[in-house]
Amino acid sequence: MFLNCHSFHSLRYGTLSIDDLVSQASDLGIKELVLTDINTVTGIYEFKRKCEEKNIRPIVGVEVRKESEFLYITVAKNFQGLKEVNRMLTSYNCDGIELPRQPDLKNSFIIYPLNCFPDKLEENEFIGIREEELNLLIRPNLKKFISKMVILHPVTFRTKKDYNLHRILRAIDNNTLLSMLPEKEVCKKTEYFLAPDAVLEAYRHYPEIVSNTQWILAQCTFEFESGMPRNRKHYTGTKADDLKLLTRLAYAGLERRYGRKHEQATIRIEKELKVIDELNFSGYFLITWDIIRYSNSMGFMHVGRGSGANSIVAYCLGITDICPIELDLYFERFLNLNRKSPPDFDIDWSWQERDIILDYIFNRYGKEYVAFCGTNVEFKYRSIIREVGKAFGLPKEELDALSKNPERVFGDKVIQQVQKYGMLLQKFPNQRSMHSCGIIISEEPLTNFTALEMPPKGFPIVQWDMHVAEEIGFEKFDILSQRGLGTINDTVRLIEEKRGIKVNIKDTSISKDEKRCNEFLSLGKTIGCFYIESPAMRGLLRKLKCDNYKVLVAASSIIRPGVAQSGMMTEYVFRHNNPDKFEYFHPVFEQQLGDTYGIMVYQEDVIKIALHYGGVSAADGDILRRAMSGKGRSLSALQKVKDDFFASCRQQGHPDELSKEIYRQIESFAGYSFCKAHSASYAVESYQSLYLKVYYPLEFMVSAINNMGGFYRTEVYVHEARMSGGKILNPCVNKSEYETTIFDDDIYLGLMLLENVEAKIAKLIPEERRKNGEFRSMEAFIKRIPIGIETLQTFIFIGAFRFTGVPKNELLIRARLLLGEPKPQKQLQTLFEEPIREYKFPELKRNIFEDAFDEIEILSFPVSCTPFDLLKTKYRGSTMAKDLTSYHKKQVKMLGYLISRKHVPTNRGTMFFGTWIDVNGDYFDTAHFADCLQKYPFQGGGCYLLLGIVEVNFHFPTVTISKMAKMPFIADPRYSHDEEKKYEVQQRIKEDVSMTWRAPYPQEHEIGLPRIGFKQNDG
DSSP states (O other): OOOOBOOTTSTTTOOOOHHHHHHHHHHTTOOEEEEEEETOOTTHHHHHHHHHHTTOEEEEEEEEEETTEEEEEEEESSHHHHHHHHHHHHHHHHHOOOOOSSOOOTTEEEEEETTSOOSSOOTTEEEEEOGGGGGGGGSHHHHTTGGGEEEOOOBOOSSHHHHHHHHHHHHHHHTSOGGGOOGGGSOOTTOSOOOHHHHHHHTTTOHHHHHHHHHHHHHOOOOOOTTOOOBOOOSSSSHHHHHHHHHHHHHHHHHHHHOSOOHHHHHHHHHHHHHHHHTTOHHHHHHHHHHHHHHHHTTOOEEEEGGGGGOHHHHHTTSOOOOTTTTTOOGGGTOOTTOOSOOOOEEEEETTTHHHHHHHHHHHHOTTTEEEEEEEEEOOHHHHHHHHHHHHTOOHHHHHHHHHSTTSOOSOHHHHHHHHHHHHHTTOEEEEEEEEEEEEEBSSOGGGTOOEEOOTTSSOEESSOHHHHHHHTOOOEEEEEEHHHHHHHHHHHHHHHHHOOOOOTTOGGGTTTOHHHHHHHHTTOOTTSTTSOSHHHHHHHHHHTOOSHHHHHHHHHHTSHHHHHTTHHHHHHHHHHOTTSOOOSSHHHHHHSGGGTTOOOBHHHHHHHHHHTTOOOHHHHHHHHHHHTTSSOOHHHHHHHHHHHHHHHHHTTOOHHHHHHHHHHHHHHHTTOBOHHHHHHHHHHHHHHHHHHHHSHHHHHHHHHHTTOSSSOHHHHHHHHHHTTOEEEOOOTTTOOSSOEEETTEEEOOGGGOTTSOHHHHHHHHHHHHHHOOOOSHHHHHHHSOOOHHHHHHHHHHTTTGGGOOOHHHHHHHHHHHOOSSSOOOOOOOSSOOOOOOOOOOOOOOOTTHHHHHHHHHHSSOSSSOGGGGBSOOOOBSSOGGGGGGGTTOEEEEEEEEEEEEEEEETTEEEEEEEEEOTTSOEEEEEEOHHHHHHSOOOSSSEEEEEEEEEEETTEEEEEEEEEEEOOBOOOGGGTTOTTTTTTGGGGOOOEEEOOOSOOOOOGGGSOOOSSOOOOOOO
């Protein structure tokens, strides 16, 4: 009887989750149910699964609306009917084709509302009539249509409270007050489930309407087989041809990577190709190869990472740059005959080039067959509190207070209502968005399974998320972007442009394990380098004296939150530095985990121990790993894996006591360990960026600044460039580009860094200069660039007209004489440059530090001097960063400029780790415990006087702070007569703050990893 049910996927309208909708129907004994969300099929596959669990027959369709206007309901007779409505909605969403008032959908029933139906109804078209509308059937113009009428009893909410929730959602959607919400924007108060008998009773005088409804329900089915592979099956057209091409490409790559006669690699390739063929994944590999081939033809860099880097076939195809033989990577971690899910390659491109790759994929494989995964952006409590509060009419001040502390107990009844409904809306989908990287390439047109939508990004999305995609048989290709590759790309281009040197950075042999790179690595001199520049990572590199690729791979893994959380990072550092102070637990641990000192750092290590100690196959070892890491396995499945492991251990002749301890260790590590291939891929990129930093430091730092990425703010990369010998110069209208650029050792900051200058003006200046030559004066600049007085003043203050030799004060007066109006005006081009009218200005003297304060105001950091030069005190610290290792357990007094601080929870409360530079520009690190922070808190960016005890932990010094005080700058000389503004600008000095909400790391005694070998009990 229920032809029109809404879930909360009817965004900002429905109030029932799919689970709630189906459970309520089941409780009422309903045996067939129709889901018709508004303009979407997001929930239909979950709906089918939930209905079948409750023995309800699922039927699906769509309620079609144009904005708020209810046009009709489509109920799919079969899967073909779903395809038809998907195509209609896709045309509307993606191509702007109007929704038809009377659609031609042969495989669906169309149900119109009573107030909007066509004069002539087709065989599959009906009119829905609500219970409250039955009394209208006495009208002759309606009575004649009774034979084409069906029961319309929509379901939108569960209870009266949920009806109020519906009204709040509608108010939010319309950005209006509840009291001002038009009636047409909300559903009827009767839109909740009734017992089927109650519905039939209401229509008892109209048996034809009841029988029409029952007949429609009987005609409809929703037959769909979940889990069948639905990705594009073949690259060439047939399975056999795919295997033939993949084999040819793999062996060609084998010769390129390993030479002609490499027995181990040949055996591995044969084994992998056999598994790939049996699992029907040749097409998947070839499609990925094709995307990489196009990328290479464009000269783009990519990084193939994730478990896909465990494959030698992927390595030989050029998808990855990780040799699985060198690193002993198990193919079974990526693919094995026990795995049901297809392979998963994660591939990174530069953030500047990813859209070009996406365009290629969409054009190459057809826009009907390619789309991004969708994702549901949910209401978050803090933001929804504000939205609900607005609907209730709360003033801004109360909304601000409530948003800051949404869980505080308020006496005000209205605020209590806001909090109550805010809580109810948590986890509701608010809008559909695009998955950050997941792309589907389908064998059939995607509209066979979903309507498509077109978000602002310009690439279509399916209406369901990656979890539904996997459930119904789609595996995504992860096409990611990152700024680290952008920095590498830009550096290589800049080196060629400025020095005429071509660096083939894709040839990893020039950068990986390079001698000078390893020296920098061991000293933690890695700022700007992908993945290894954070204070924590630089500290870890120093503790490990990391000087080779394999240790870097391990460092890239143990720094991950899971591994560090387990205590394995601490244990690894100890064992690396004290190889004679621990015993391997068992000979297998020494043989298989020697590189990591017997610690299961990687997911592959779990497979190794299961294989070489337990005697299980590598494929079964991967099942063990997946089961323990909670990858969708049931408890019963985990128990079976455990039983099989112990049975196999007994067959190997191992005592149960030993096997239990090894199983415990596997169990404790499996959830924390990290994919080795993933770390190895990152380590290669880290080396590439480090190589460029070591040999081309200025070009590298300029590129890091321009890519606006990395752990630190721009100021830190500018500092690094200066420390590398660069002369940092403020933006200049005659020298600067939109981005920061370099001439020999002169680095001109880019116009994009000027916060108050619009991007279009910043881009226009170098374009105009290239077209018509340099600007001869500020007046000539004003004639050629449409600019207002405020923007012009920014250029004057930053010194962008210093080439004129005219003092800033005089330029300001001239600017105000020439541009009285604050609005920019388009200047008319003149054939000849008119002579500038000369004025005689009095000579105005400027303080030496006025420029520095101008720079802080515009850039947030000084360029013409260091922050230390602006301090009132001349004291610069008694100890310098470079000497700290010789002060172990001693008190030091230092002066530092704050670079960054990281919040870390501990058992004693919140603490921070700080990173600073001293007056020489060298970095040092501090620890601030909770008791110290209460007395001596951080007070924003700037210079601090620091007192503390040095602790040298495995070559890495940290100063544990006991006292600190922020040191004041001199008064701003520009406002010498304004007491309020004298110290205002220095508040613009920034700091980088990162927050961590993890649990405290375990102490050494809590780690649970024995440092002595297993001793078997006698007797």
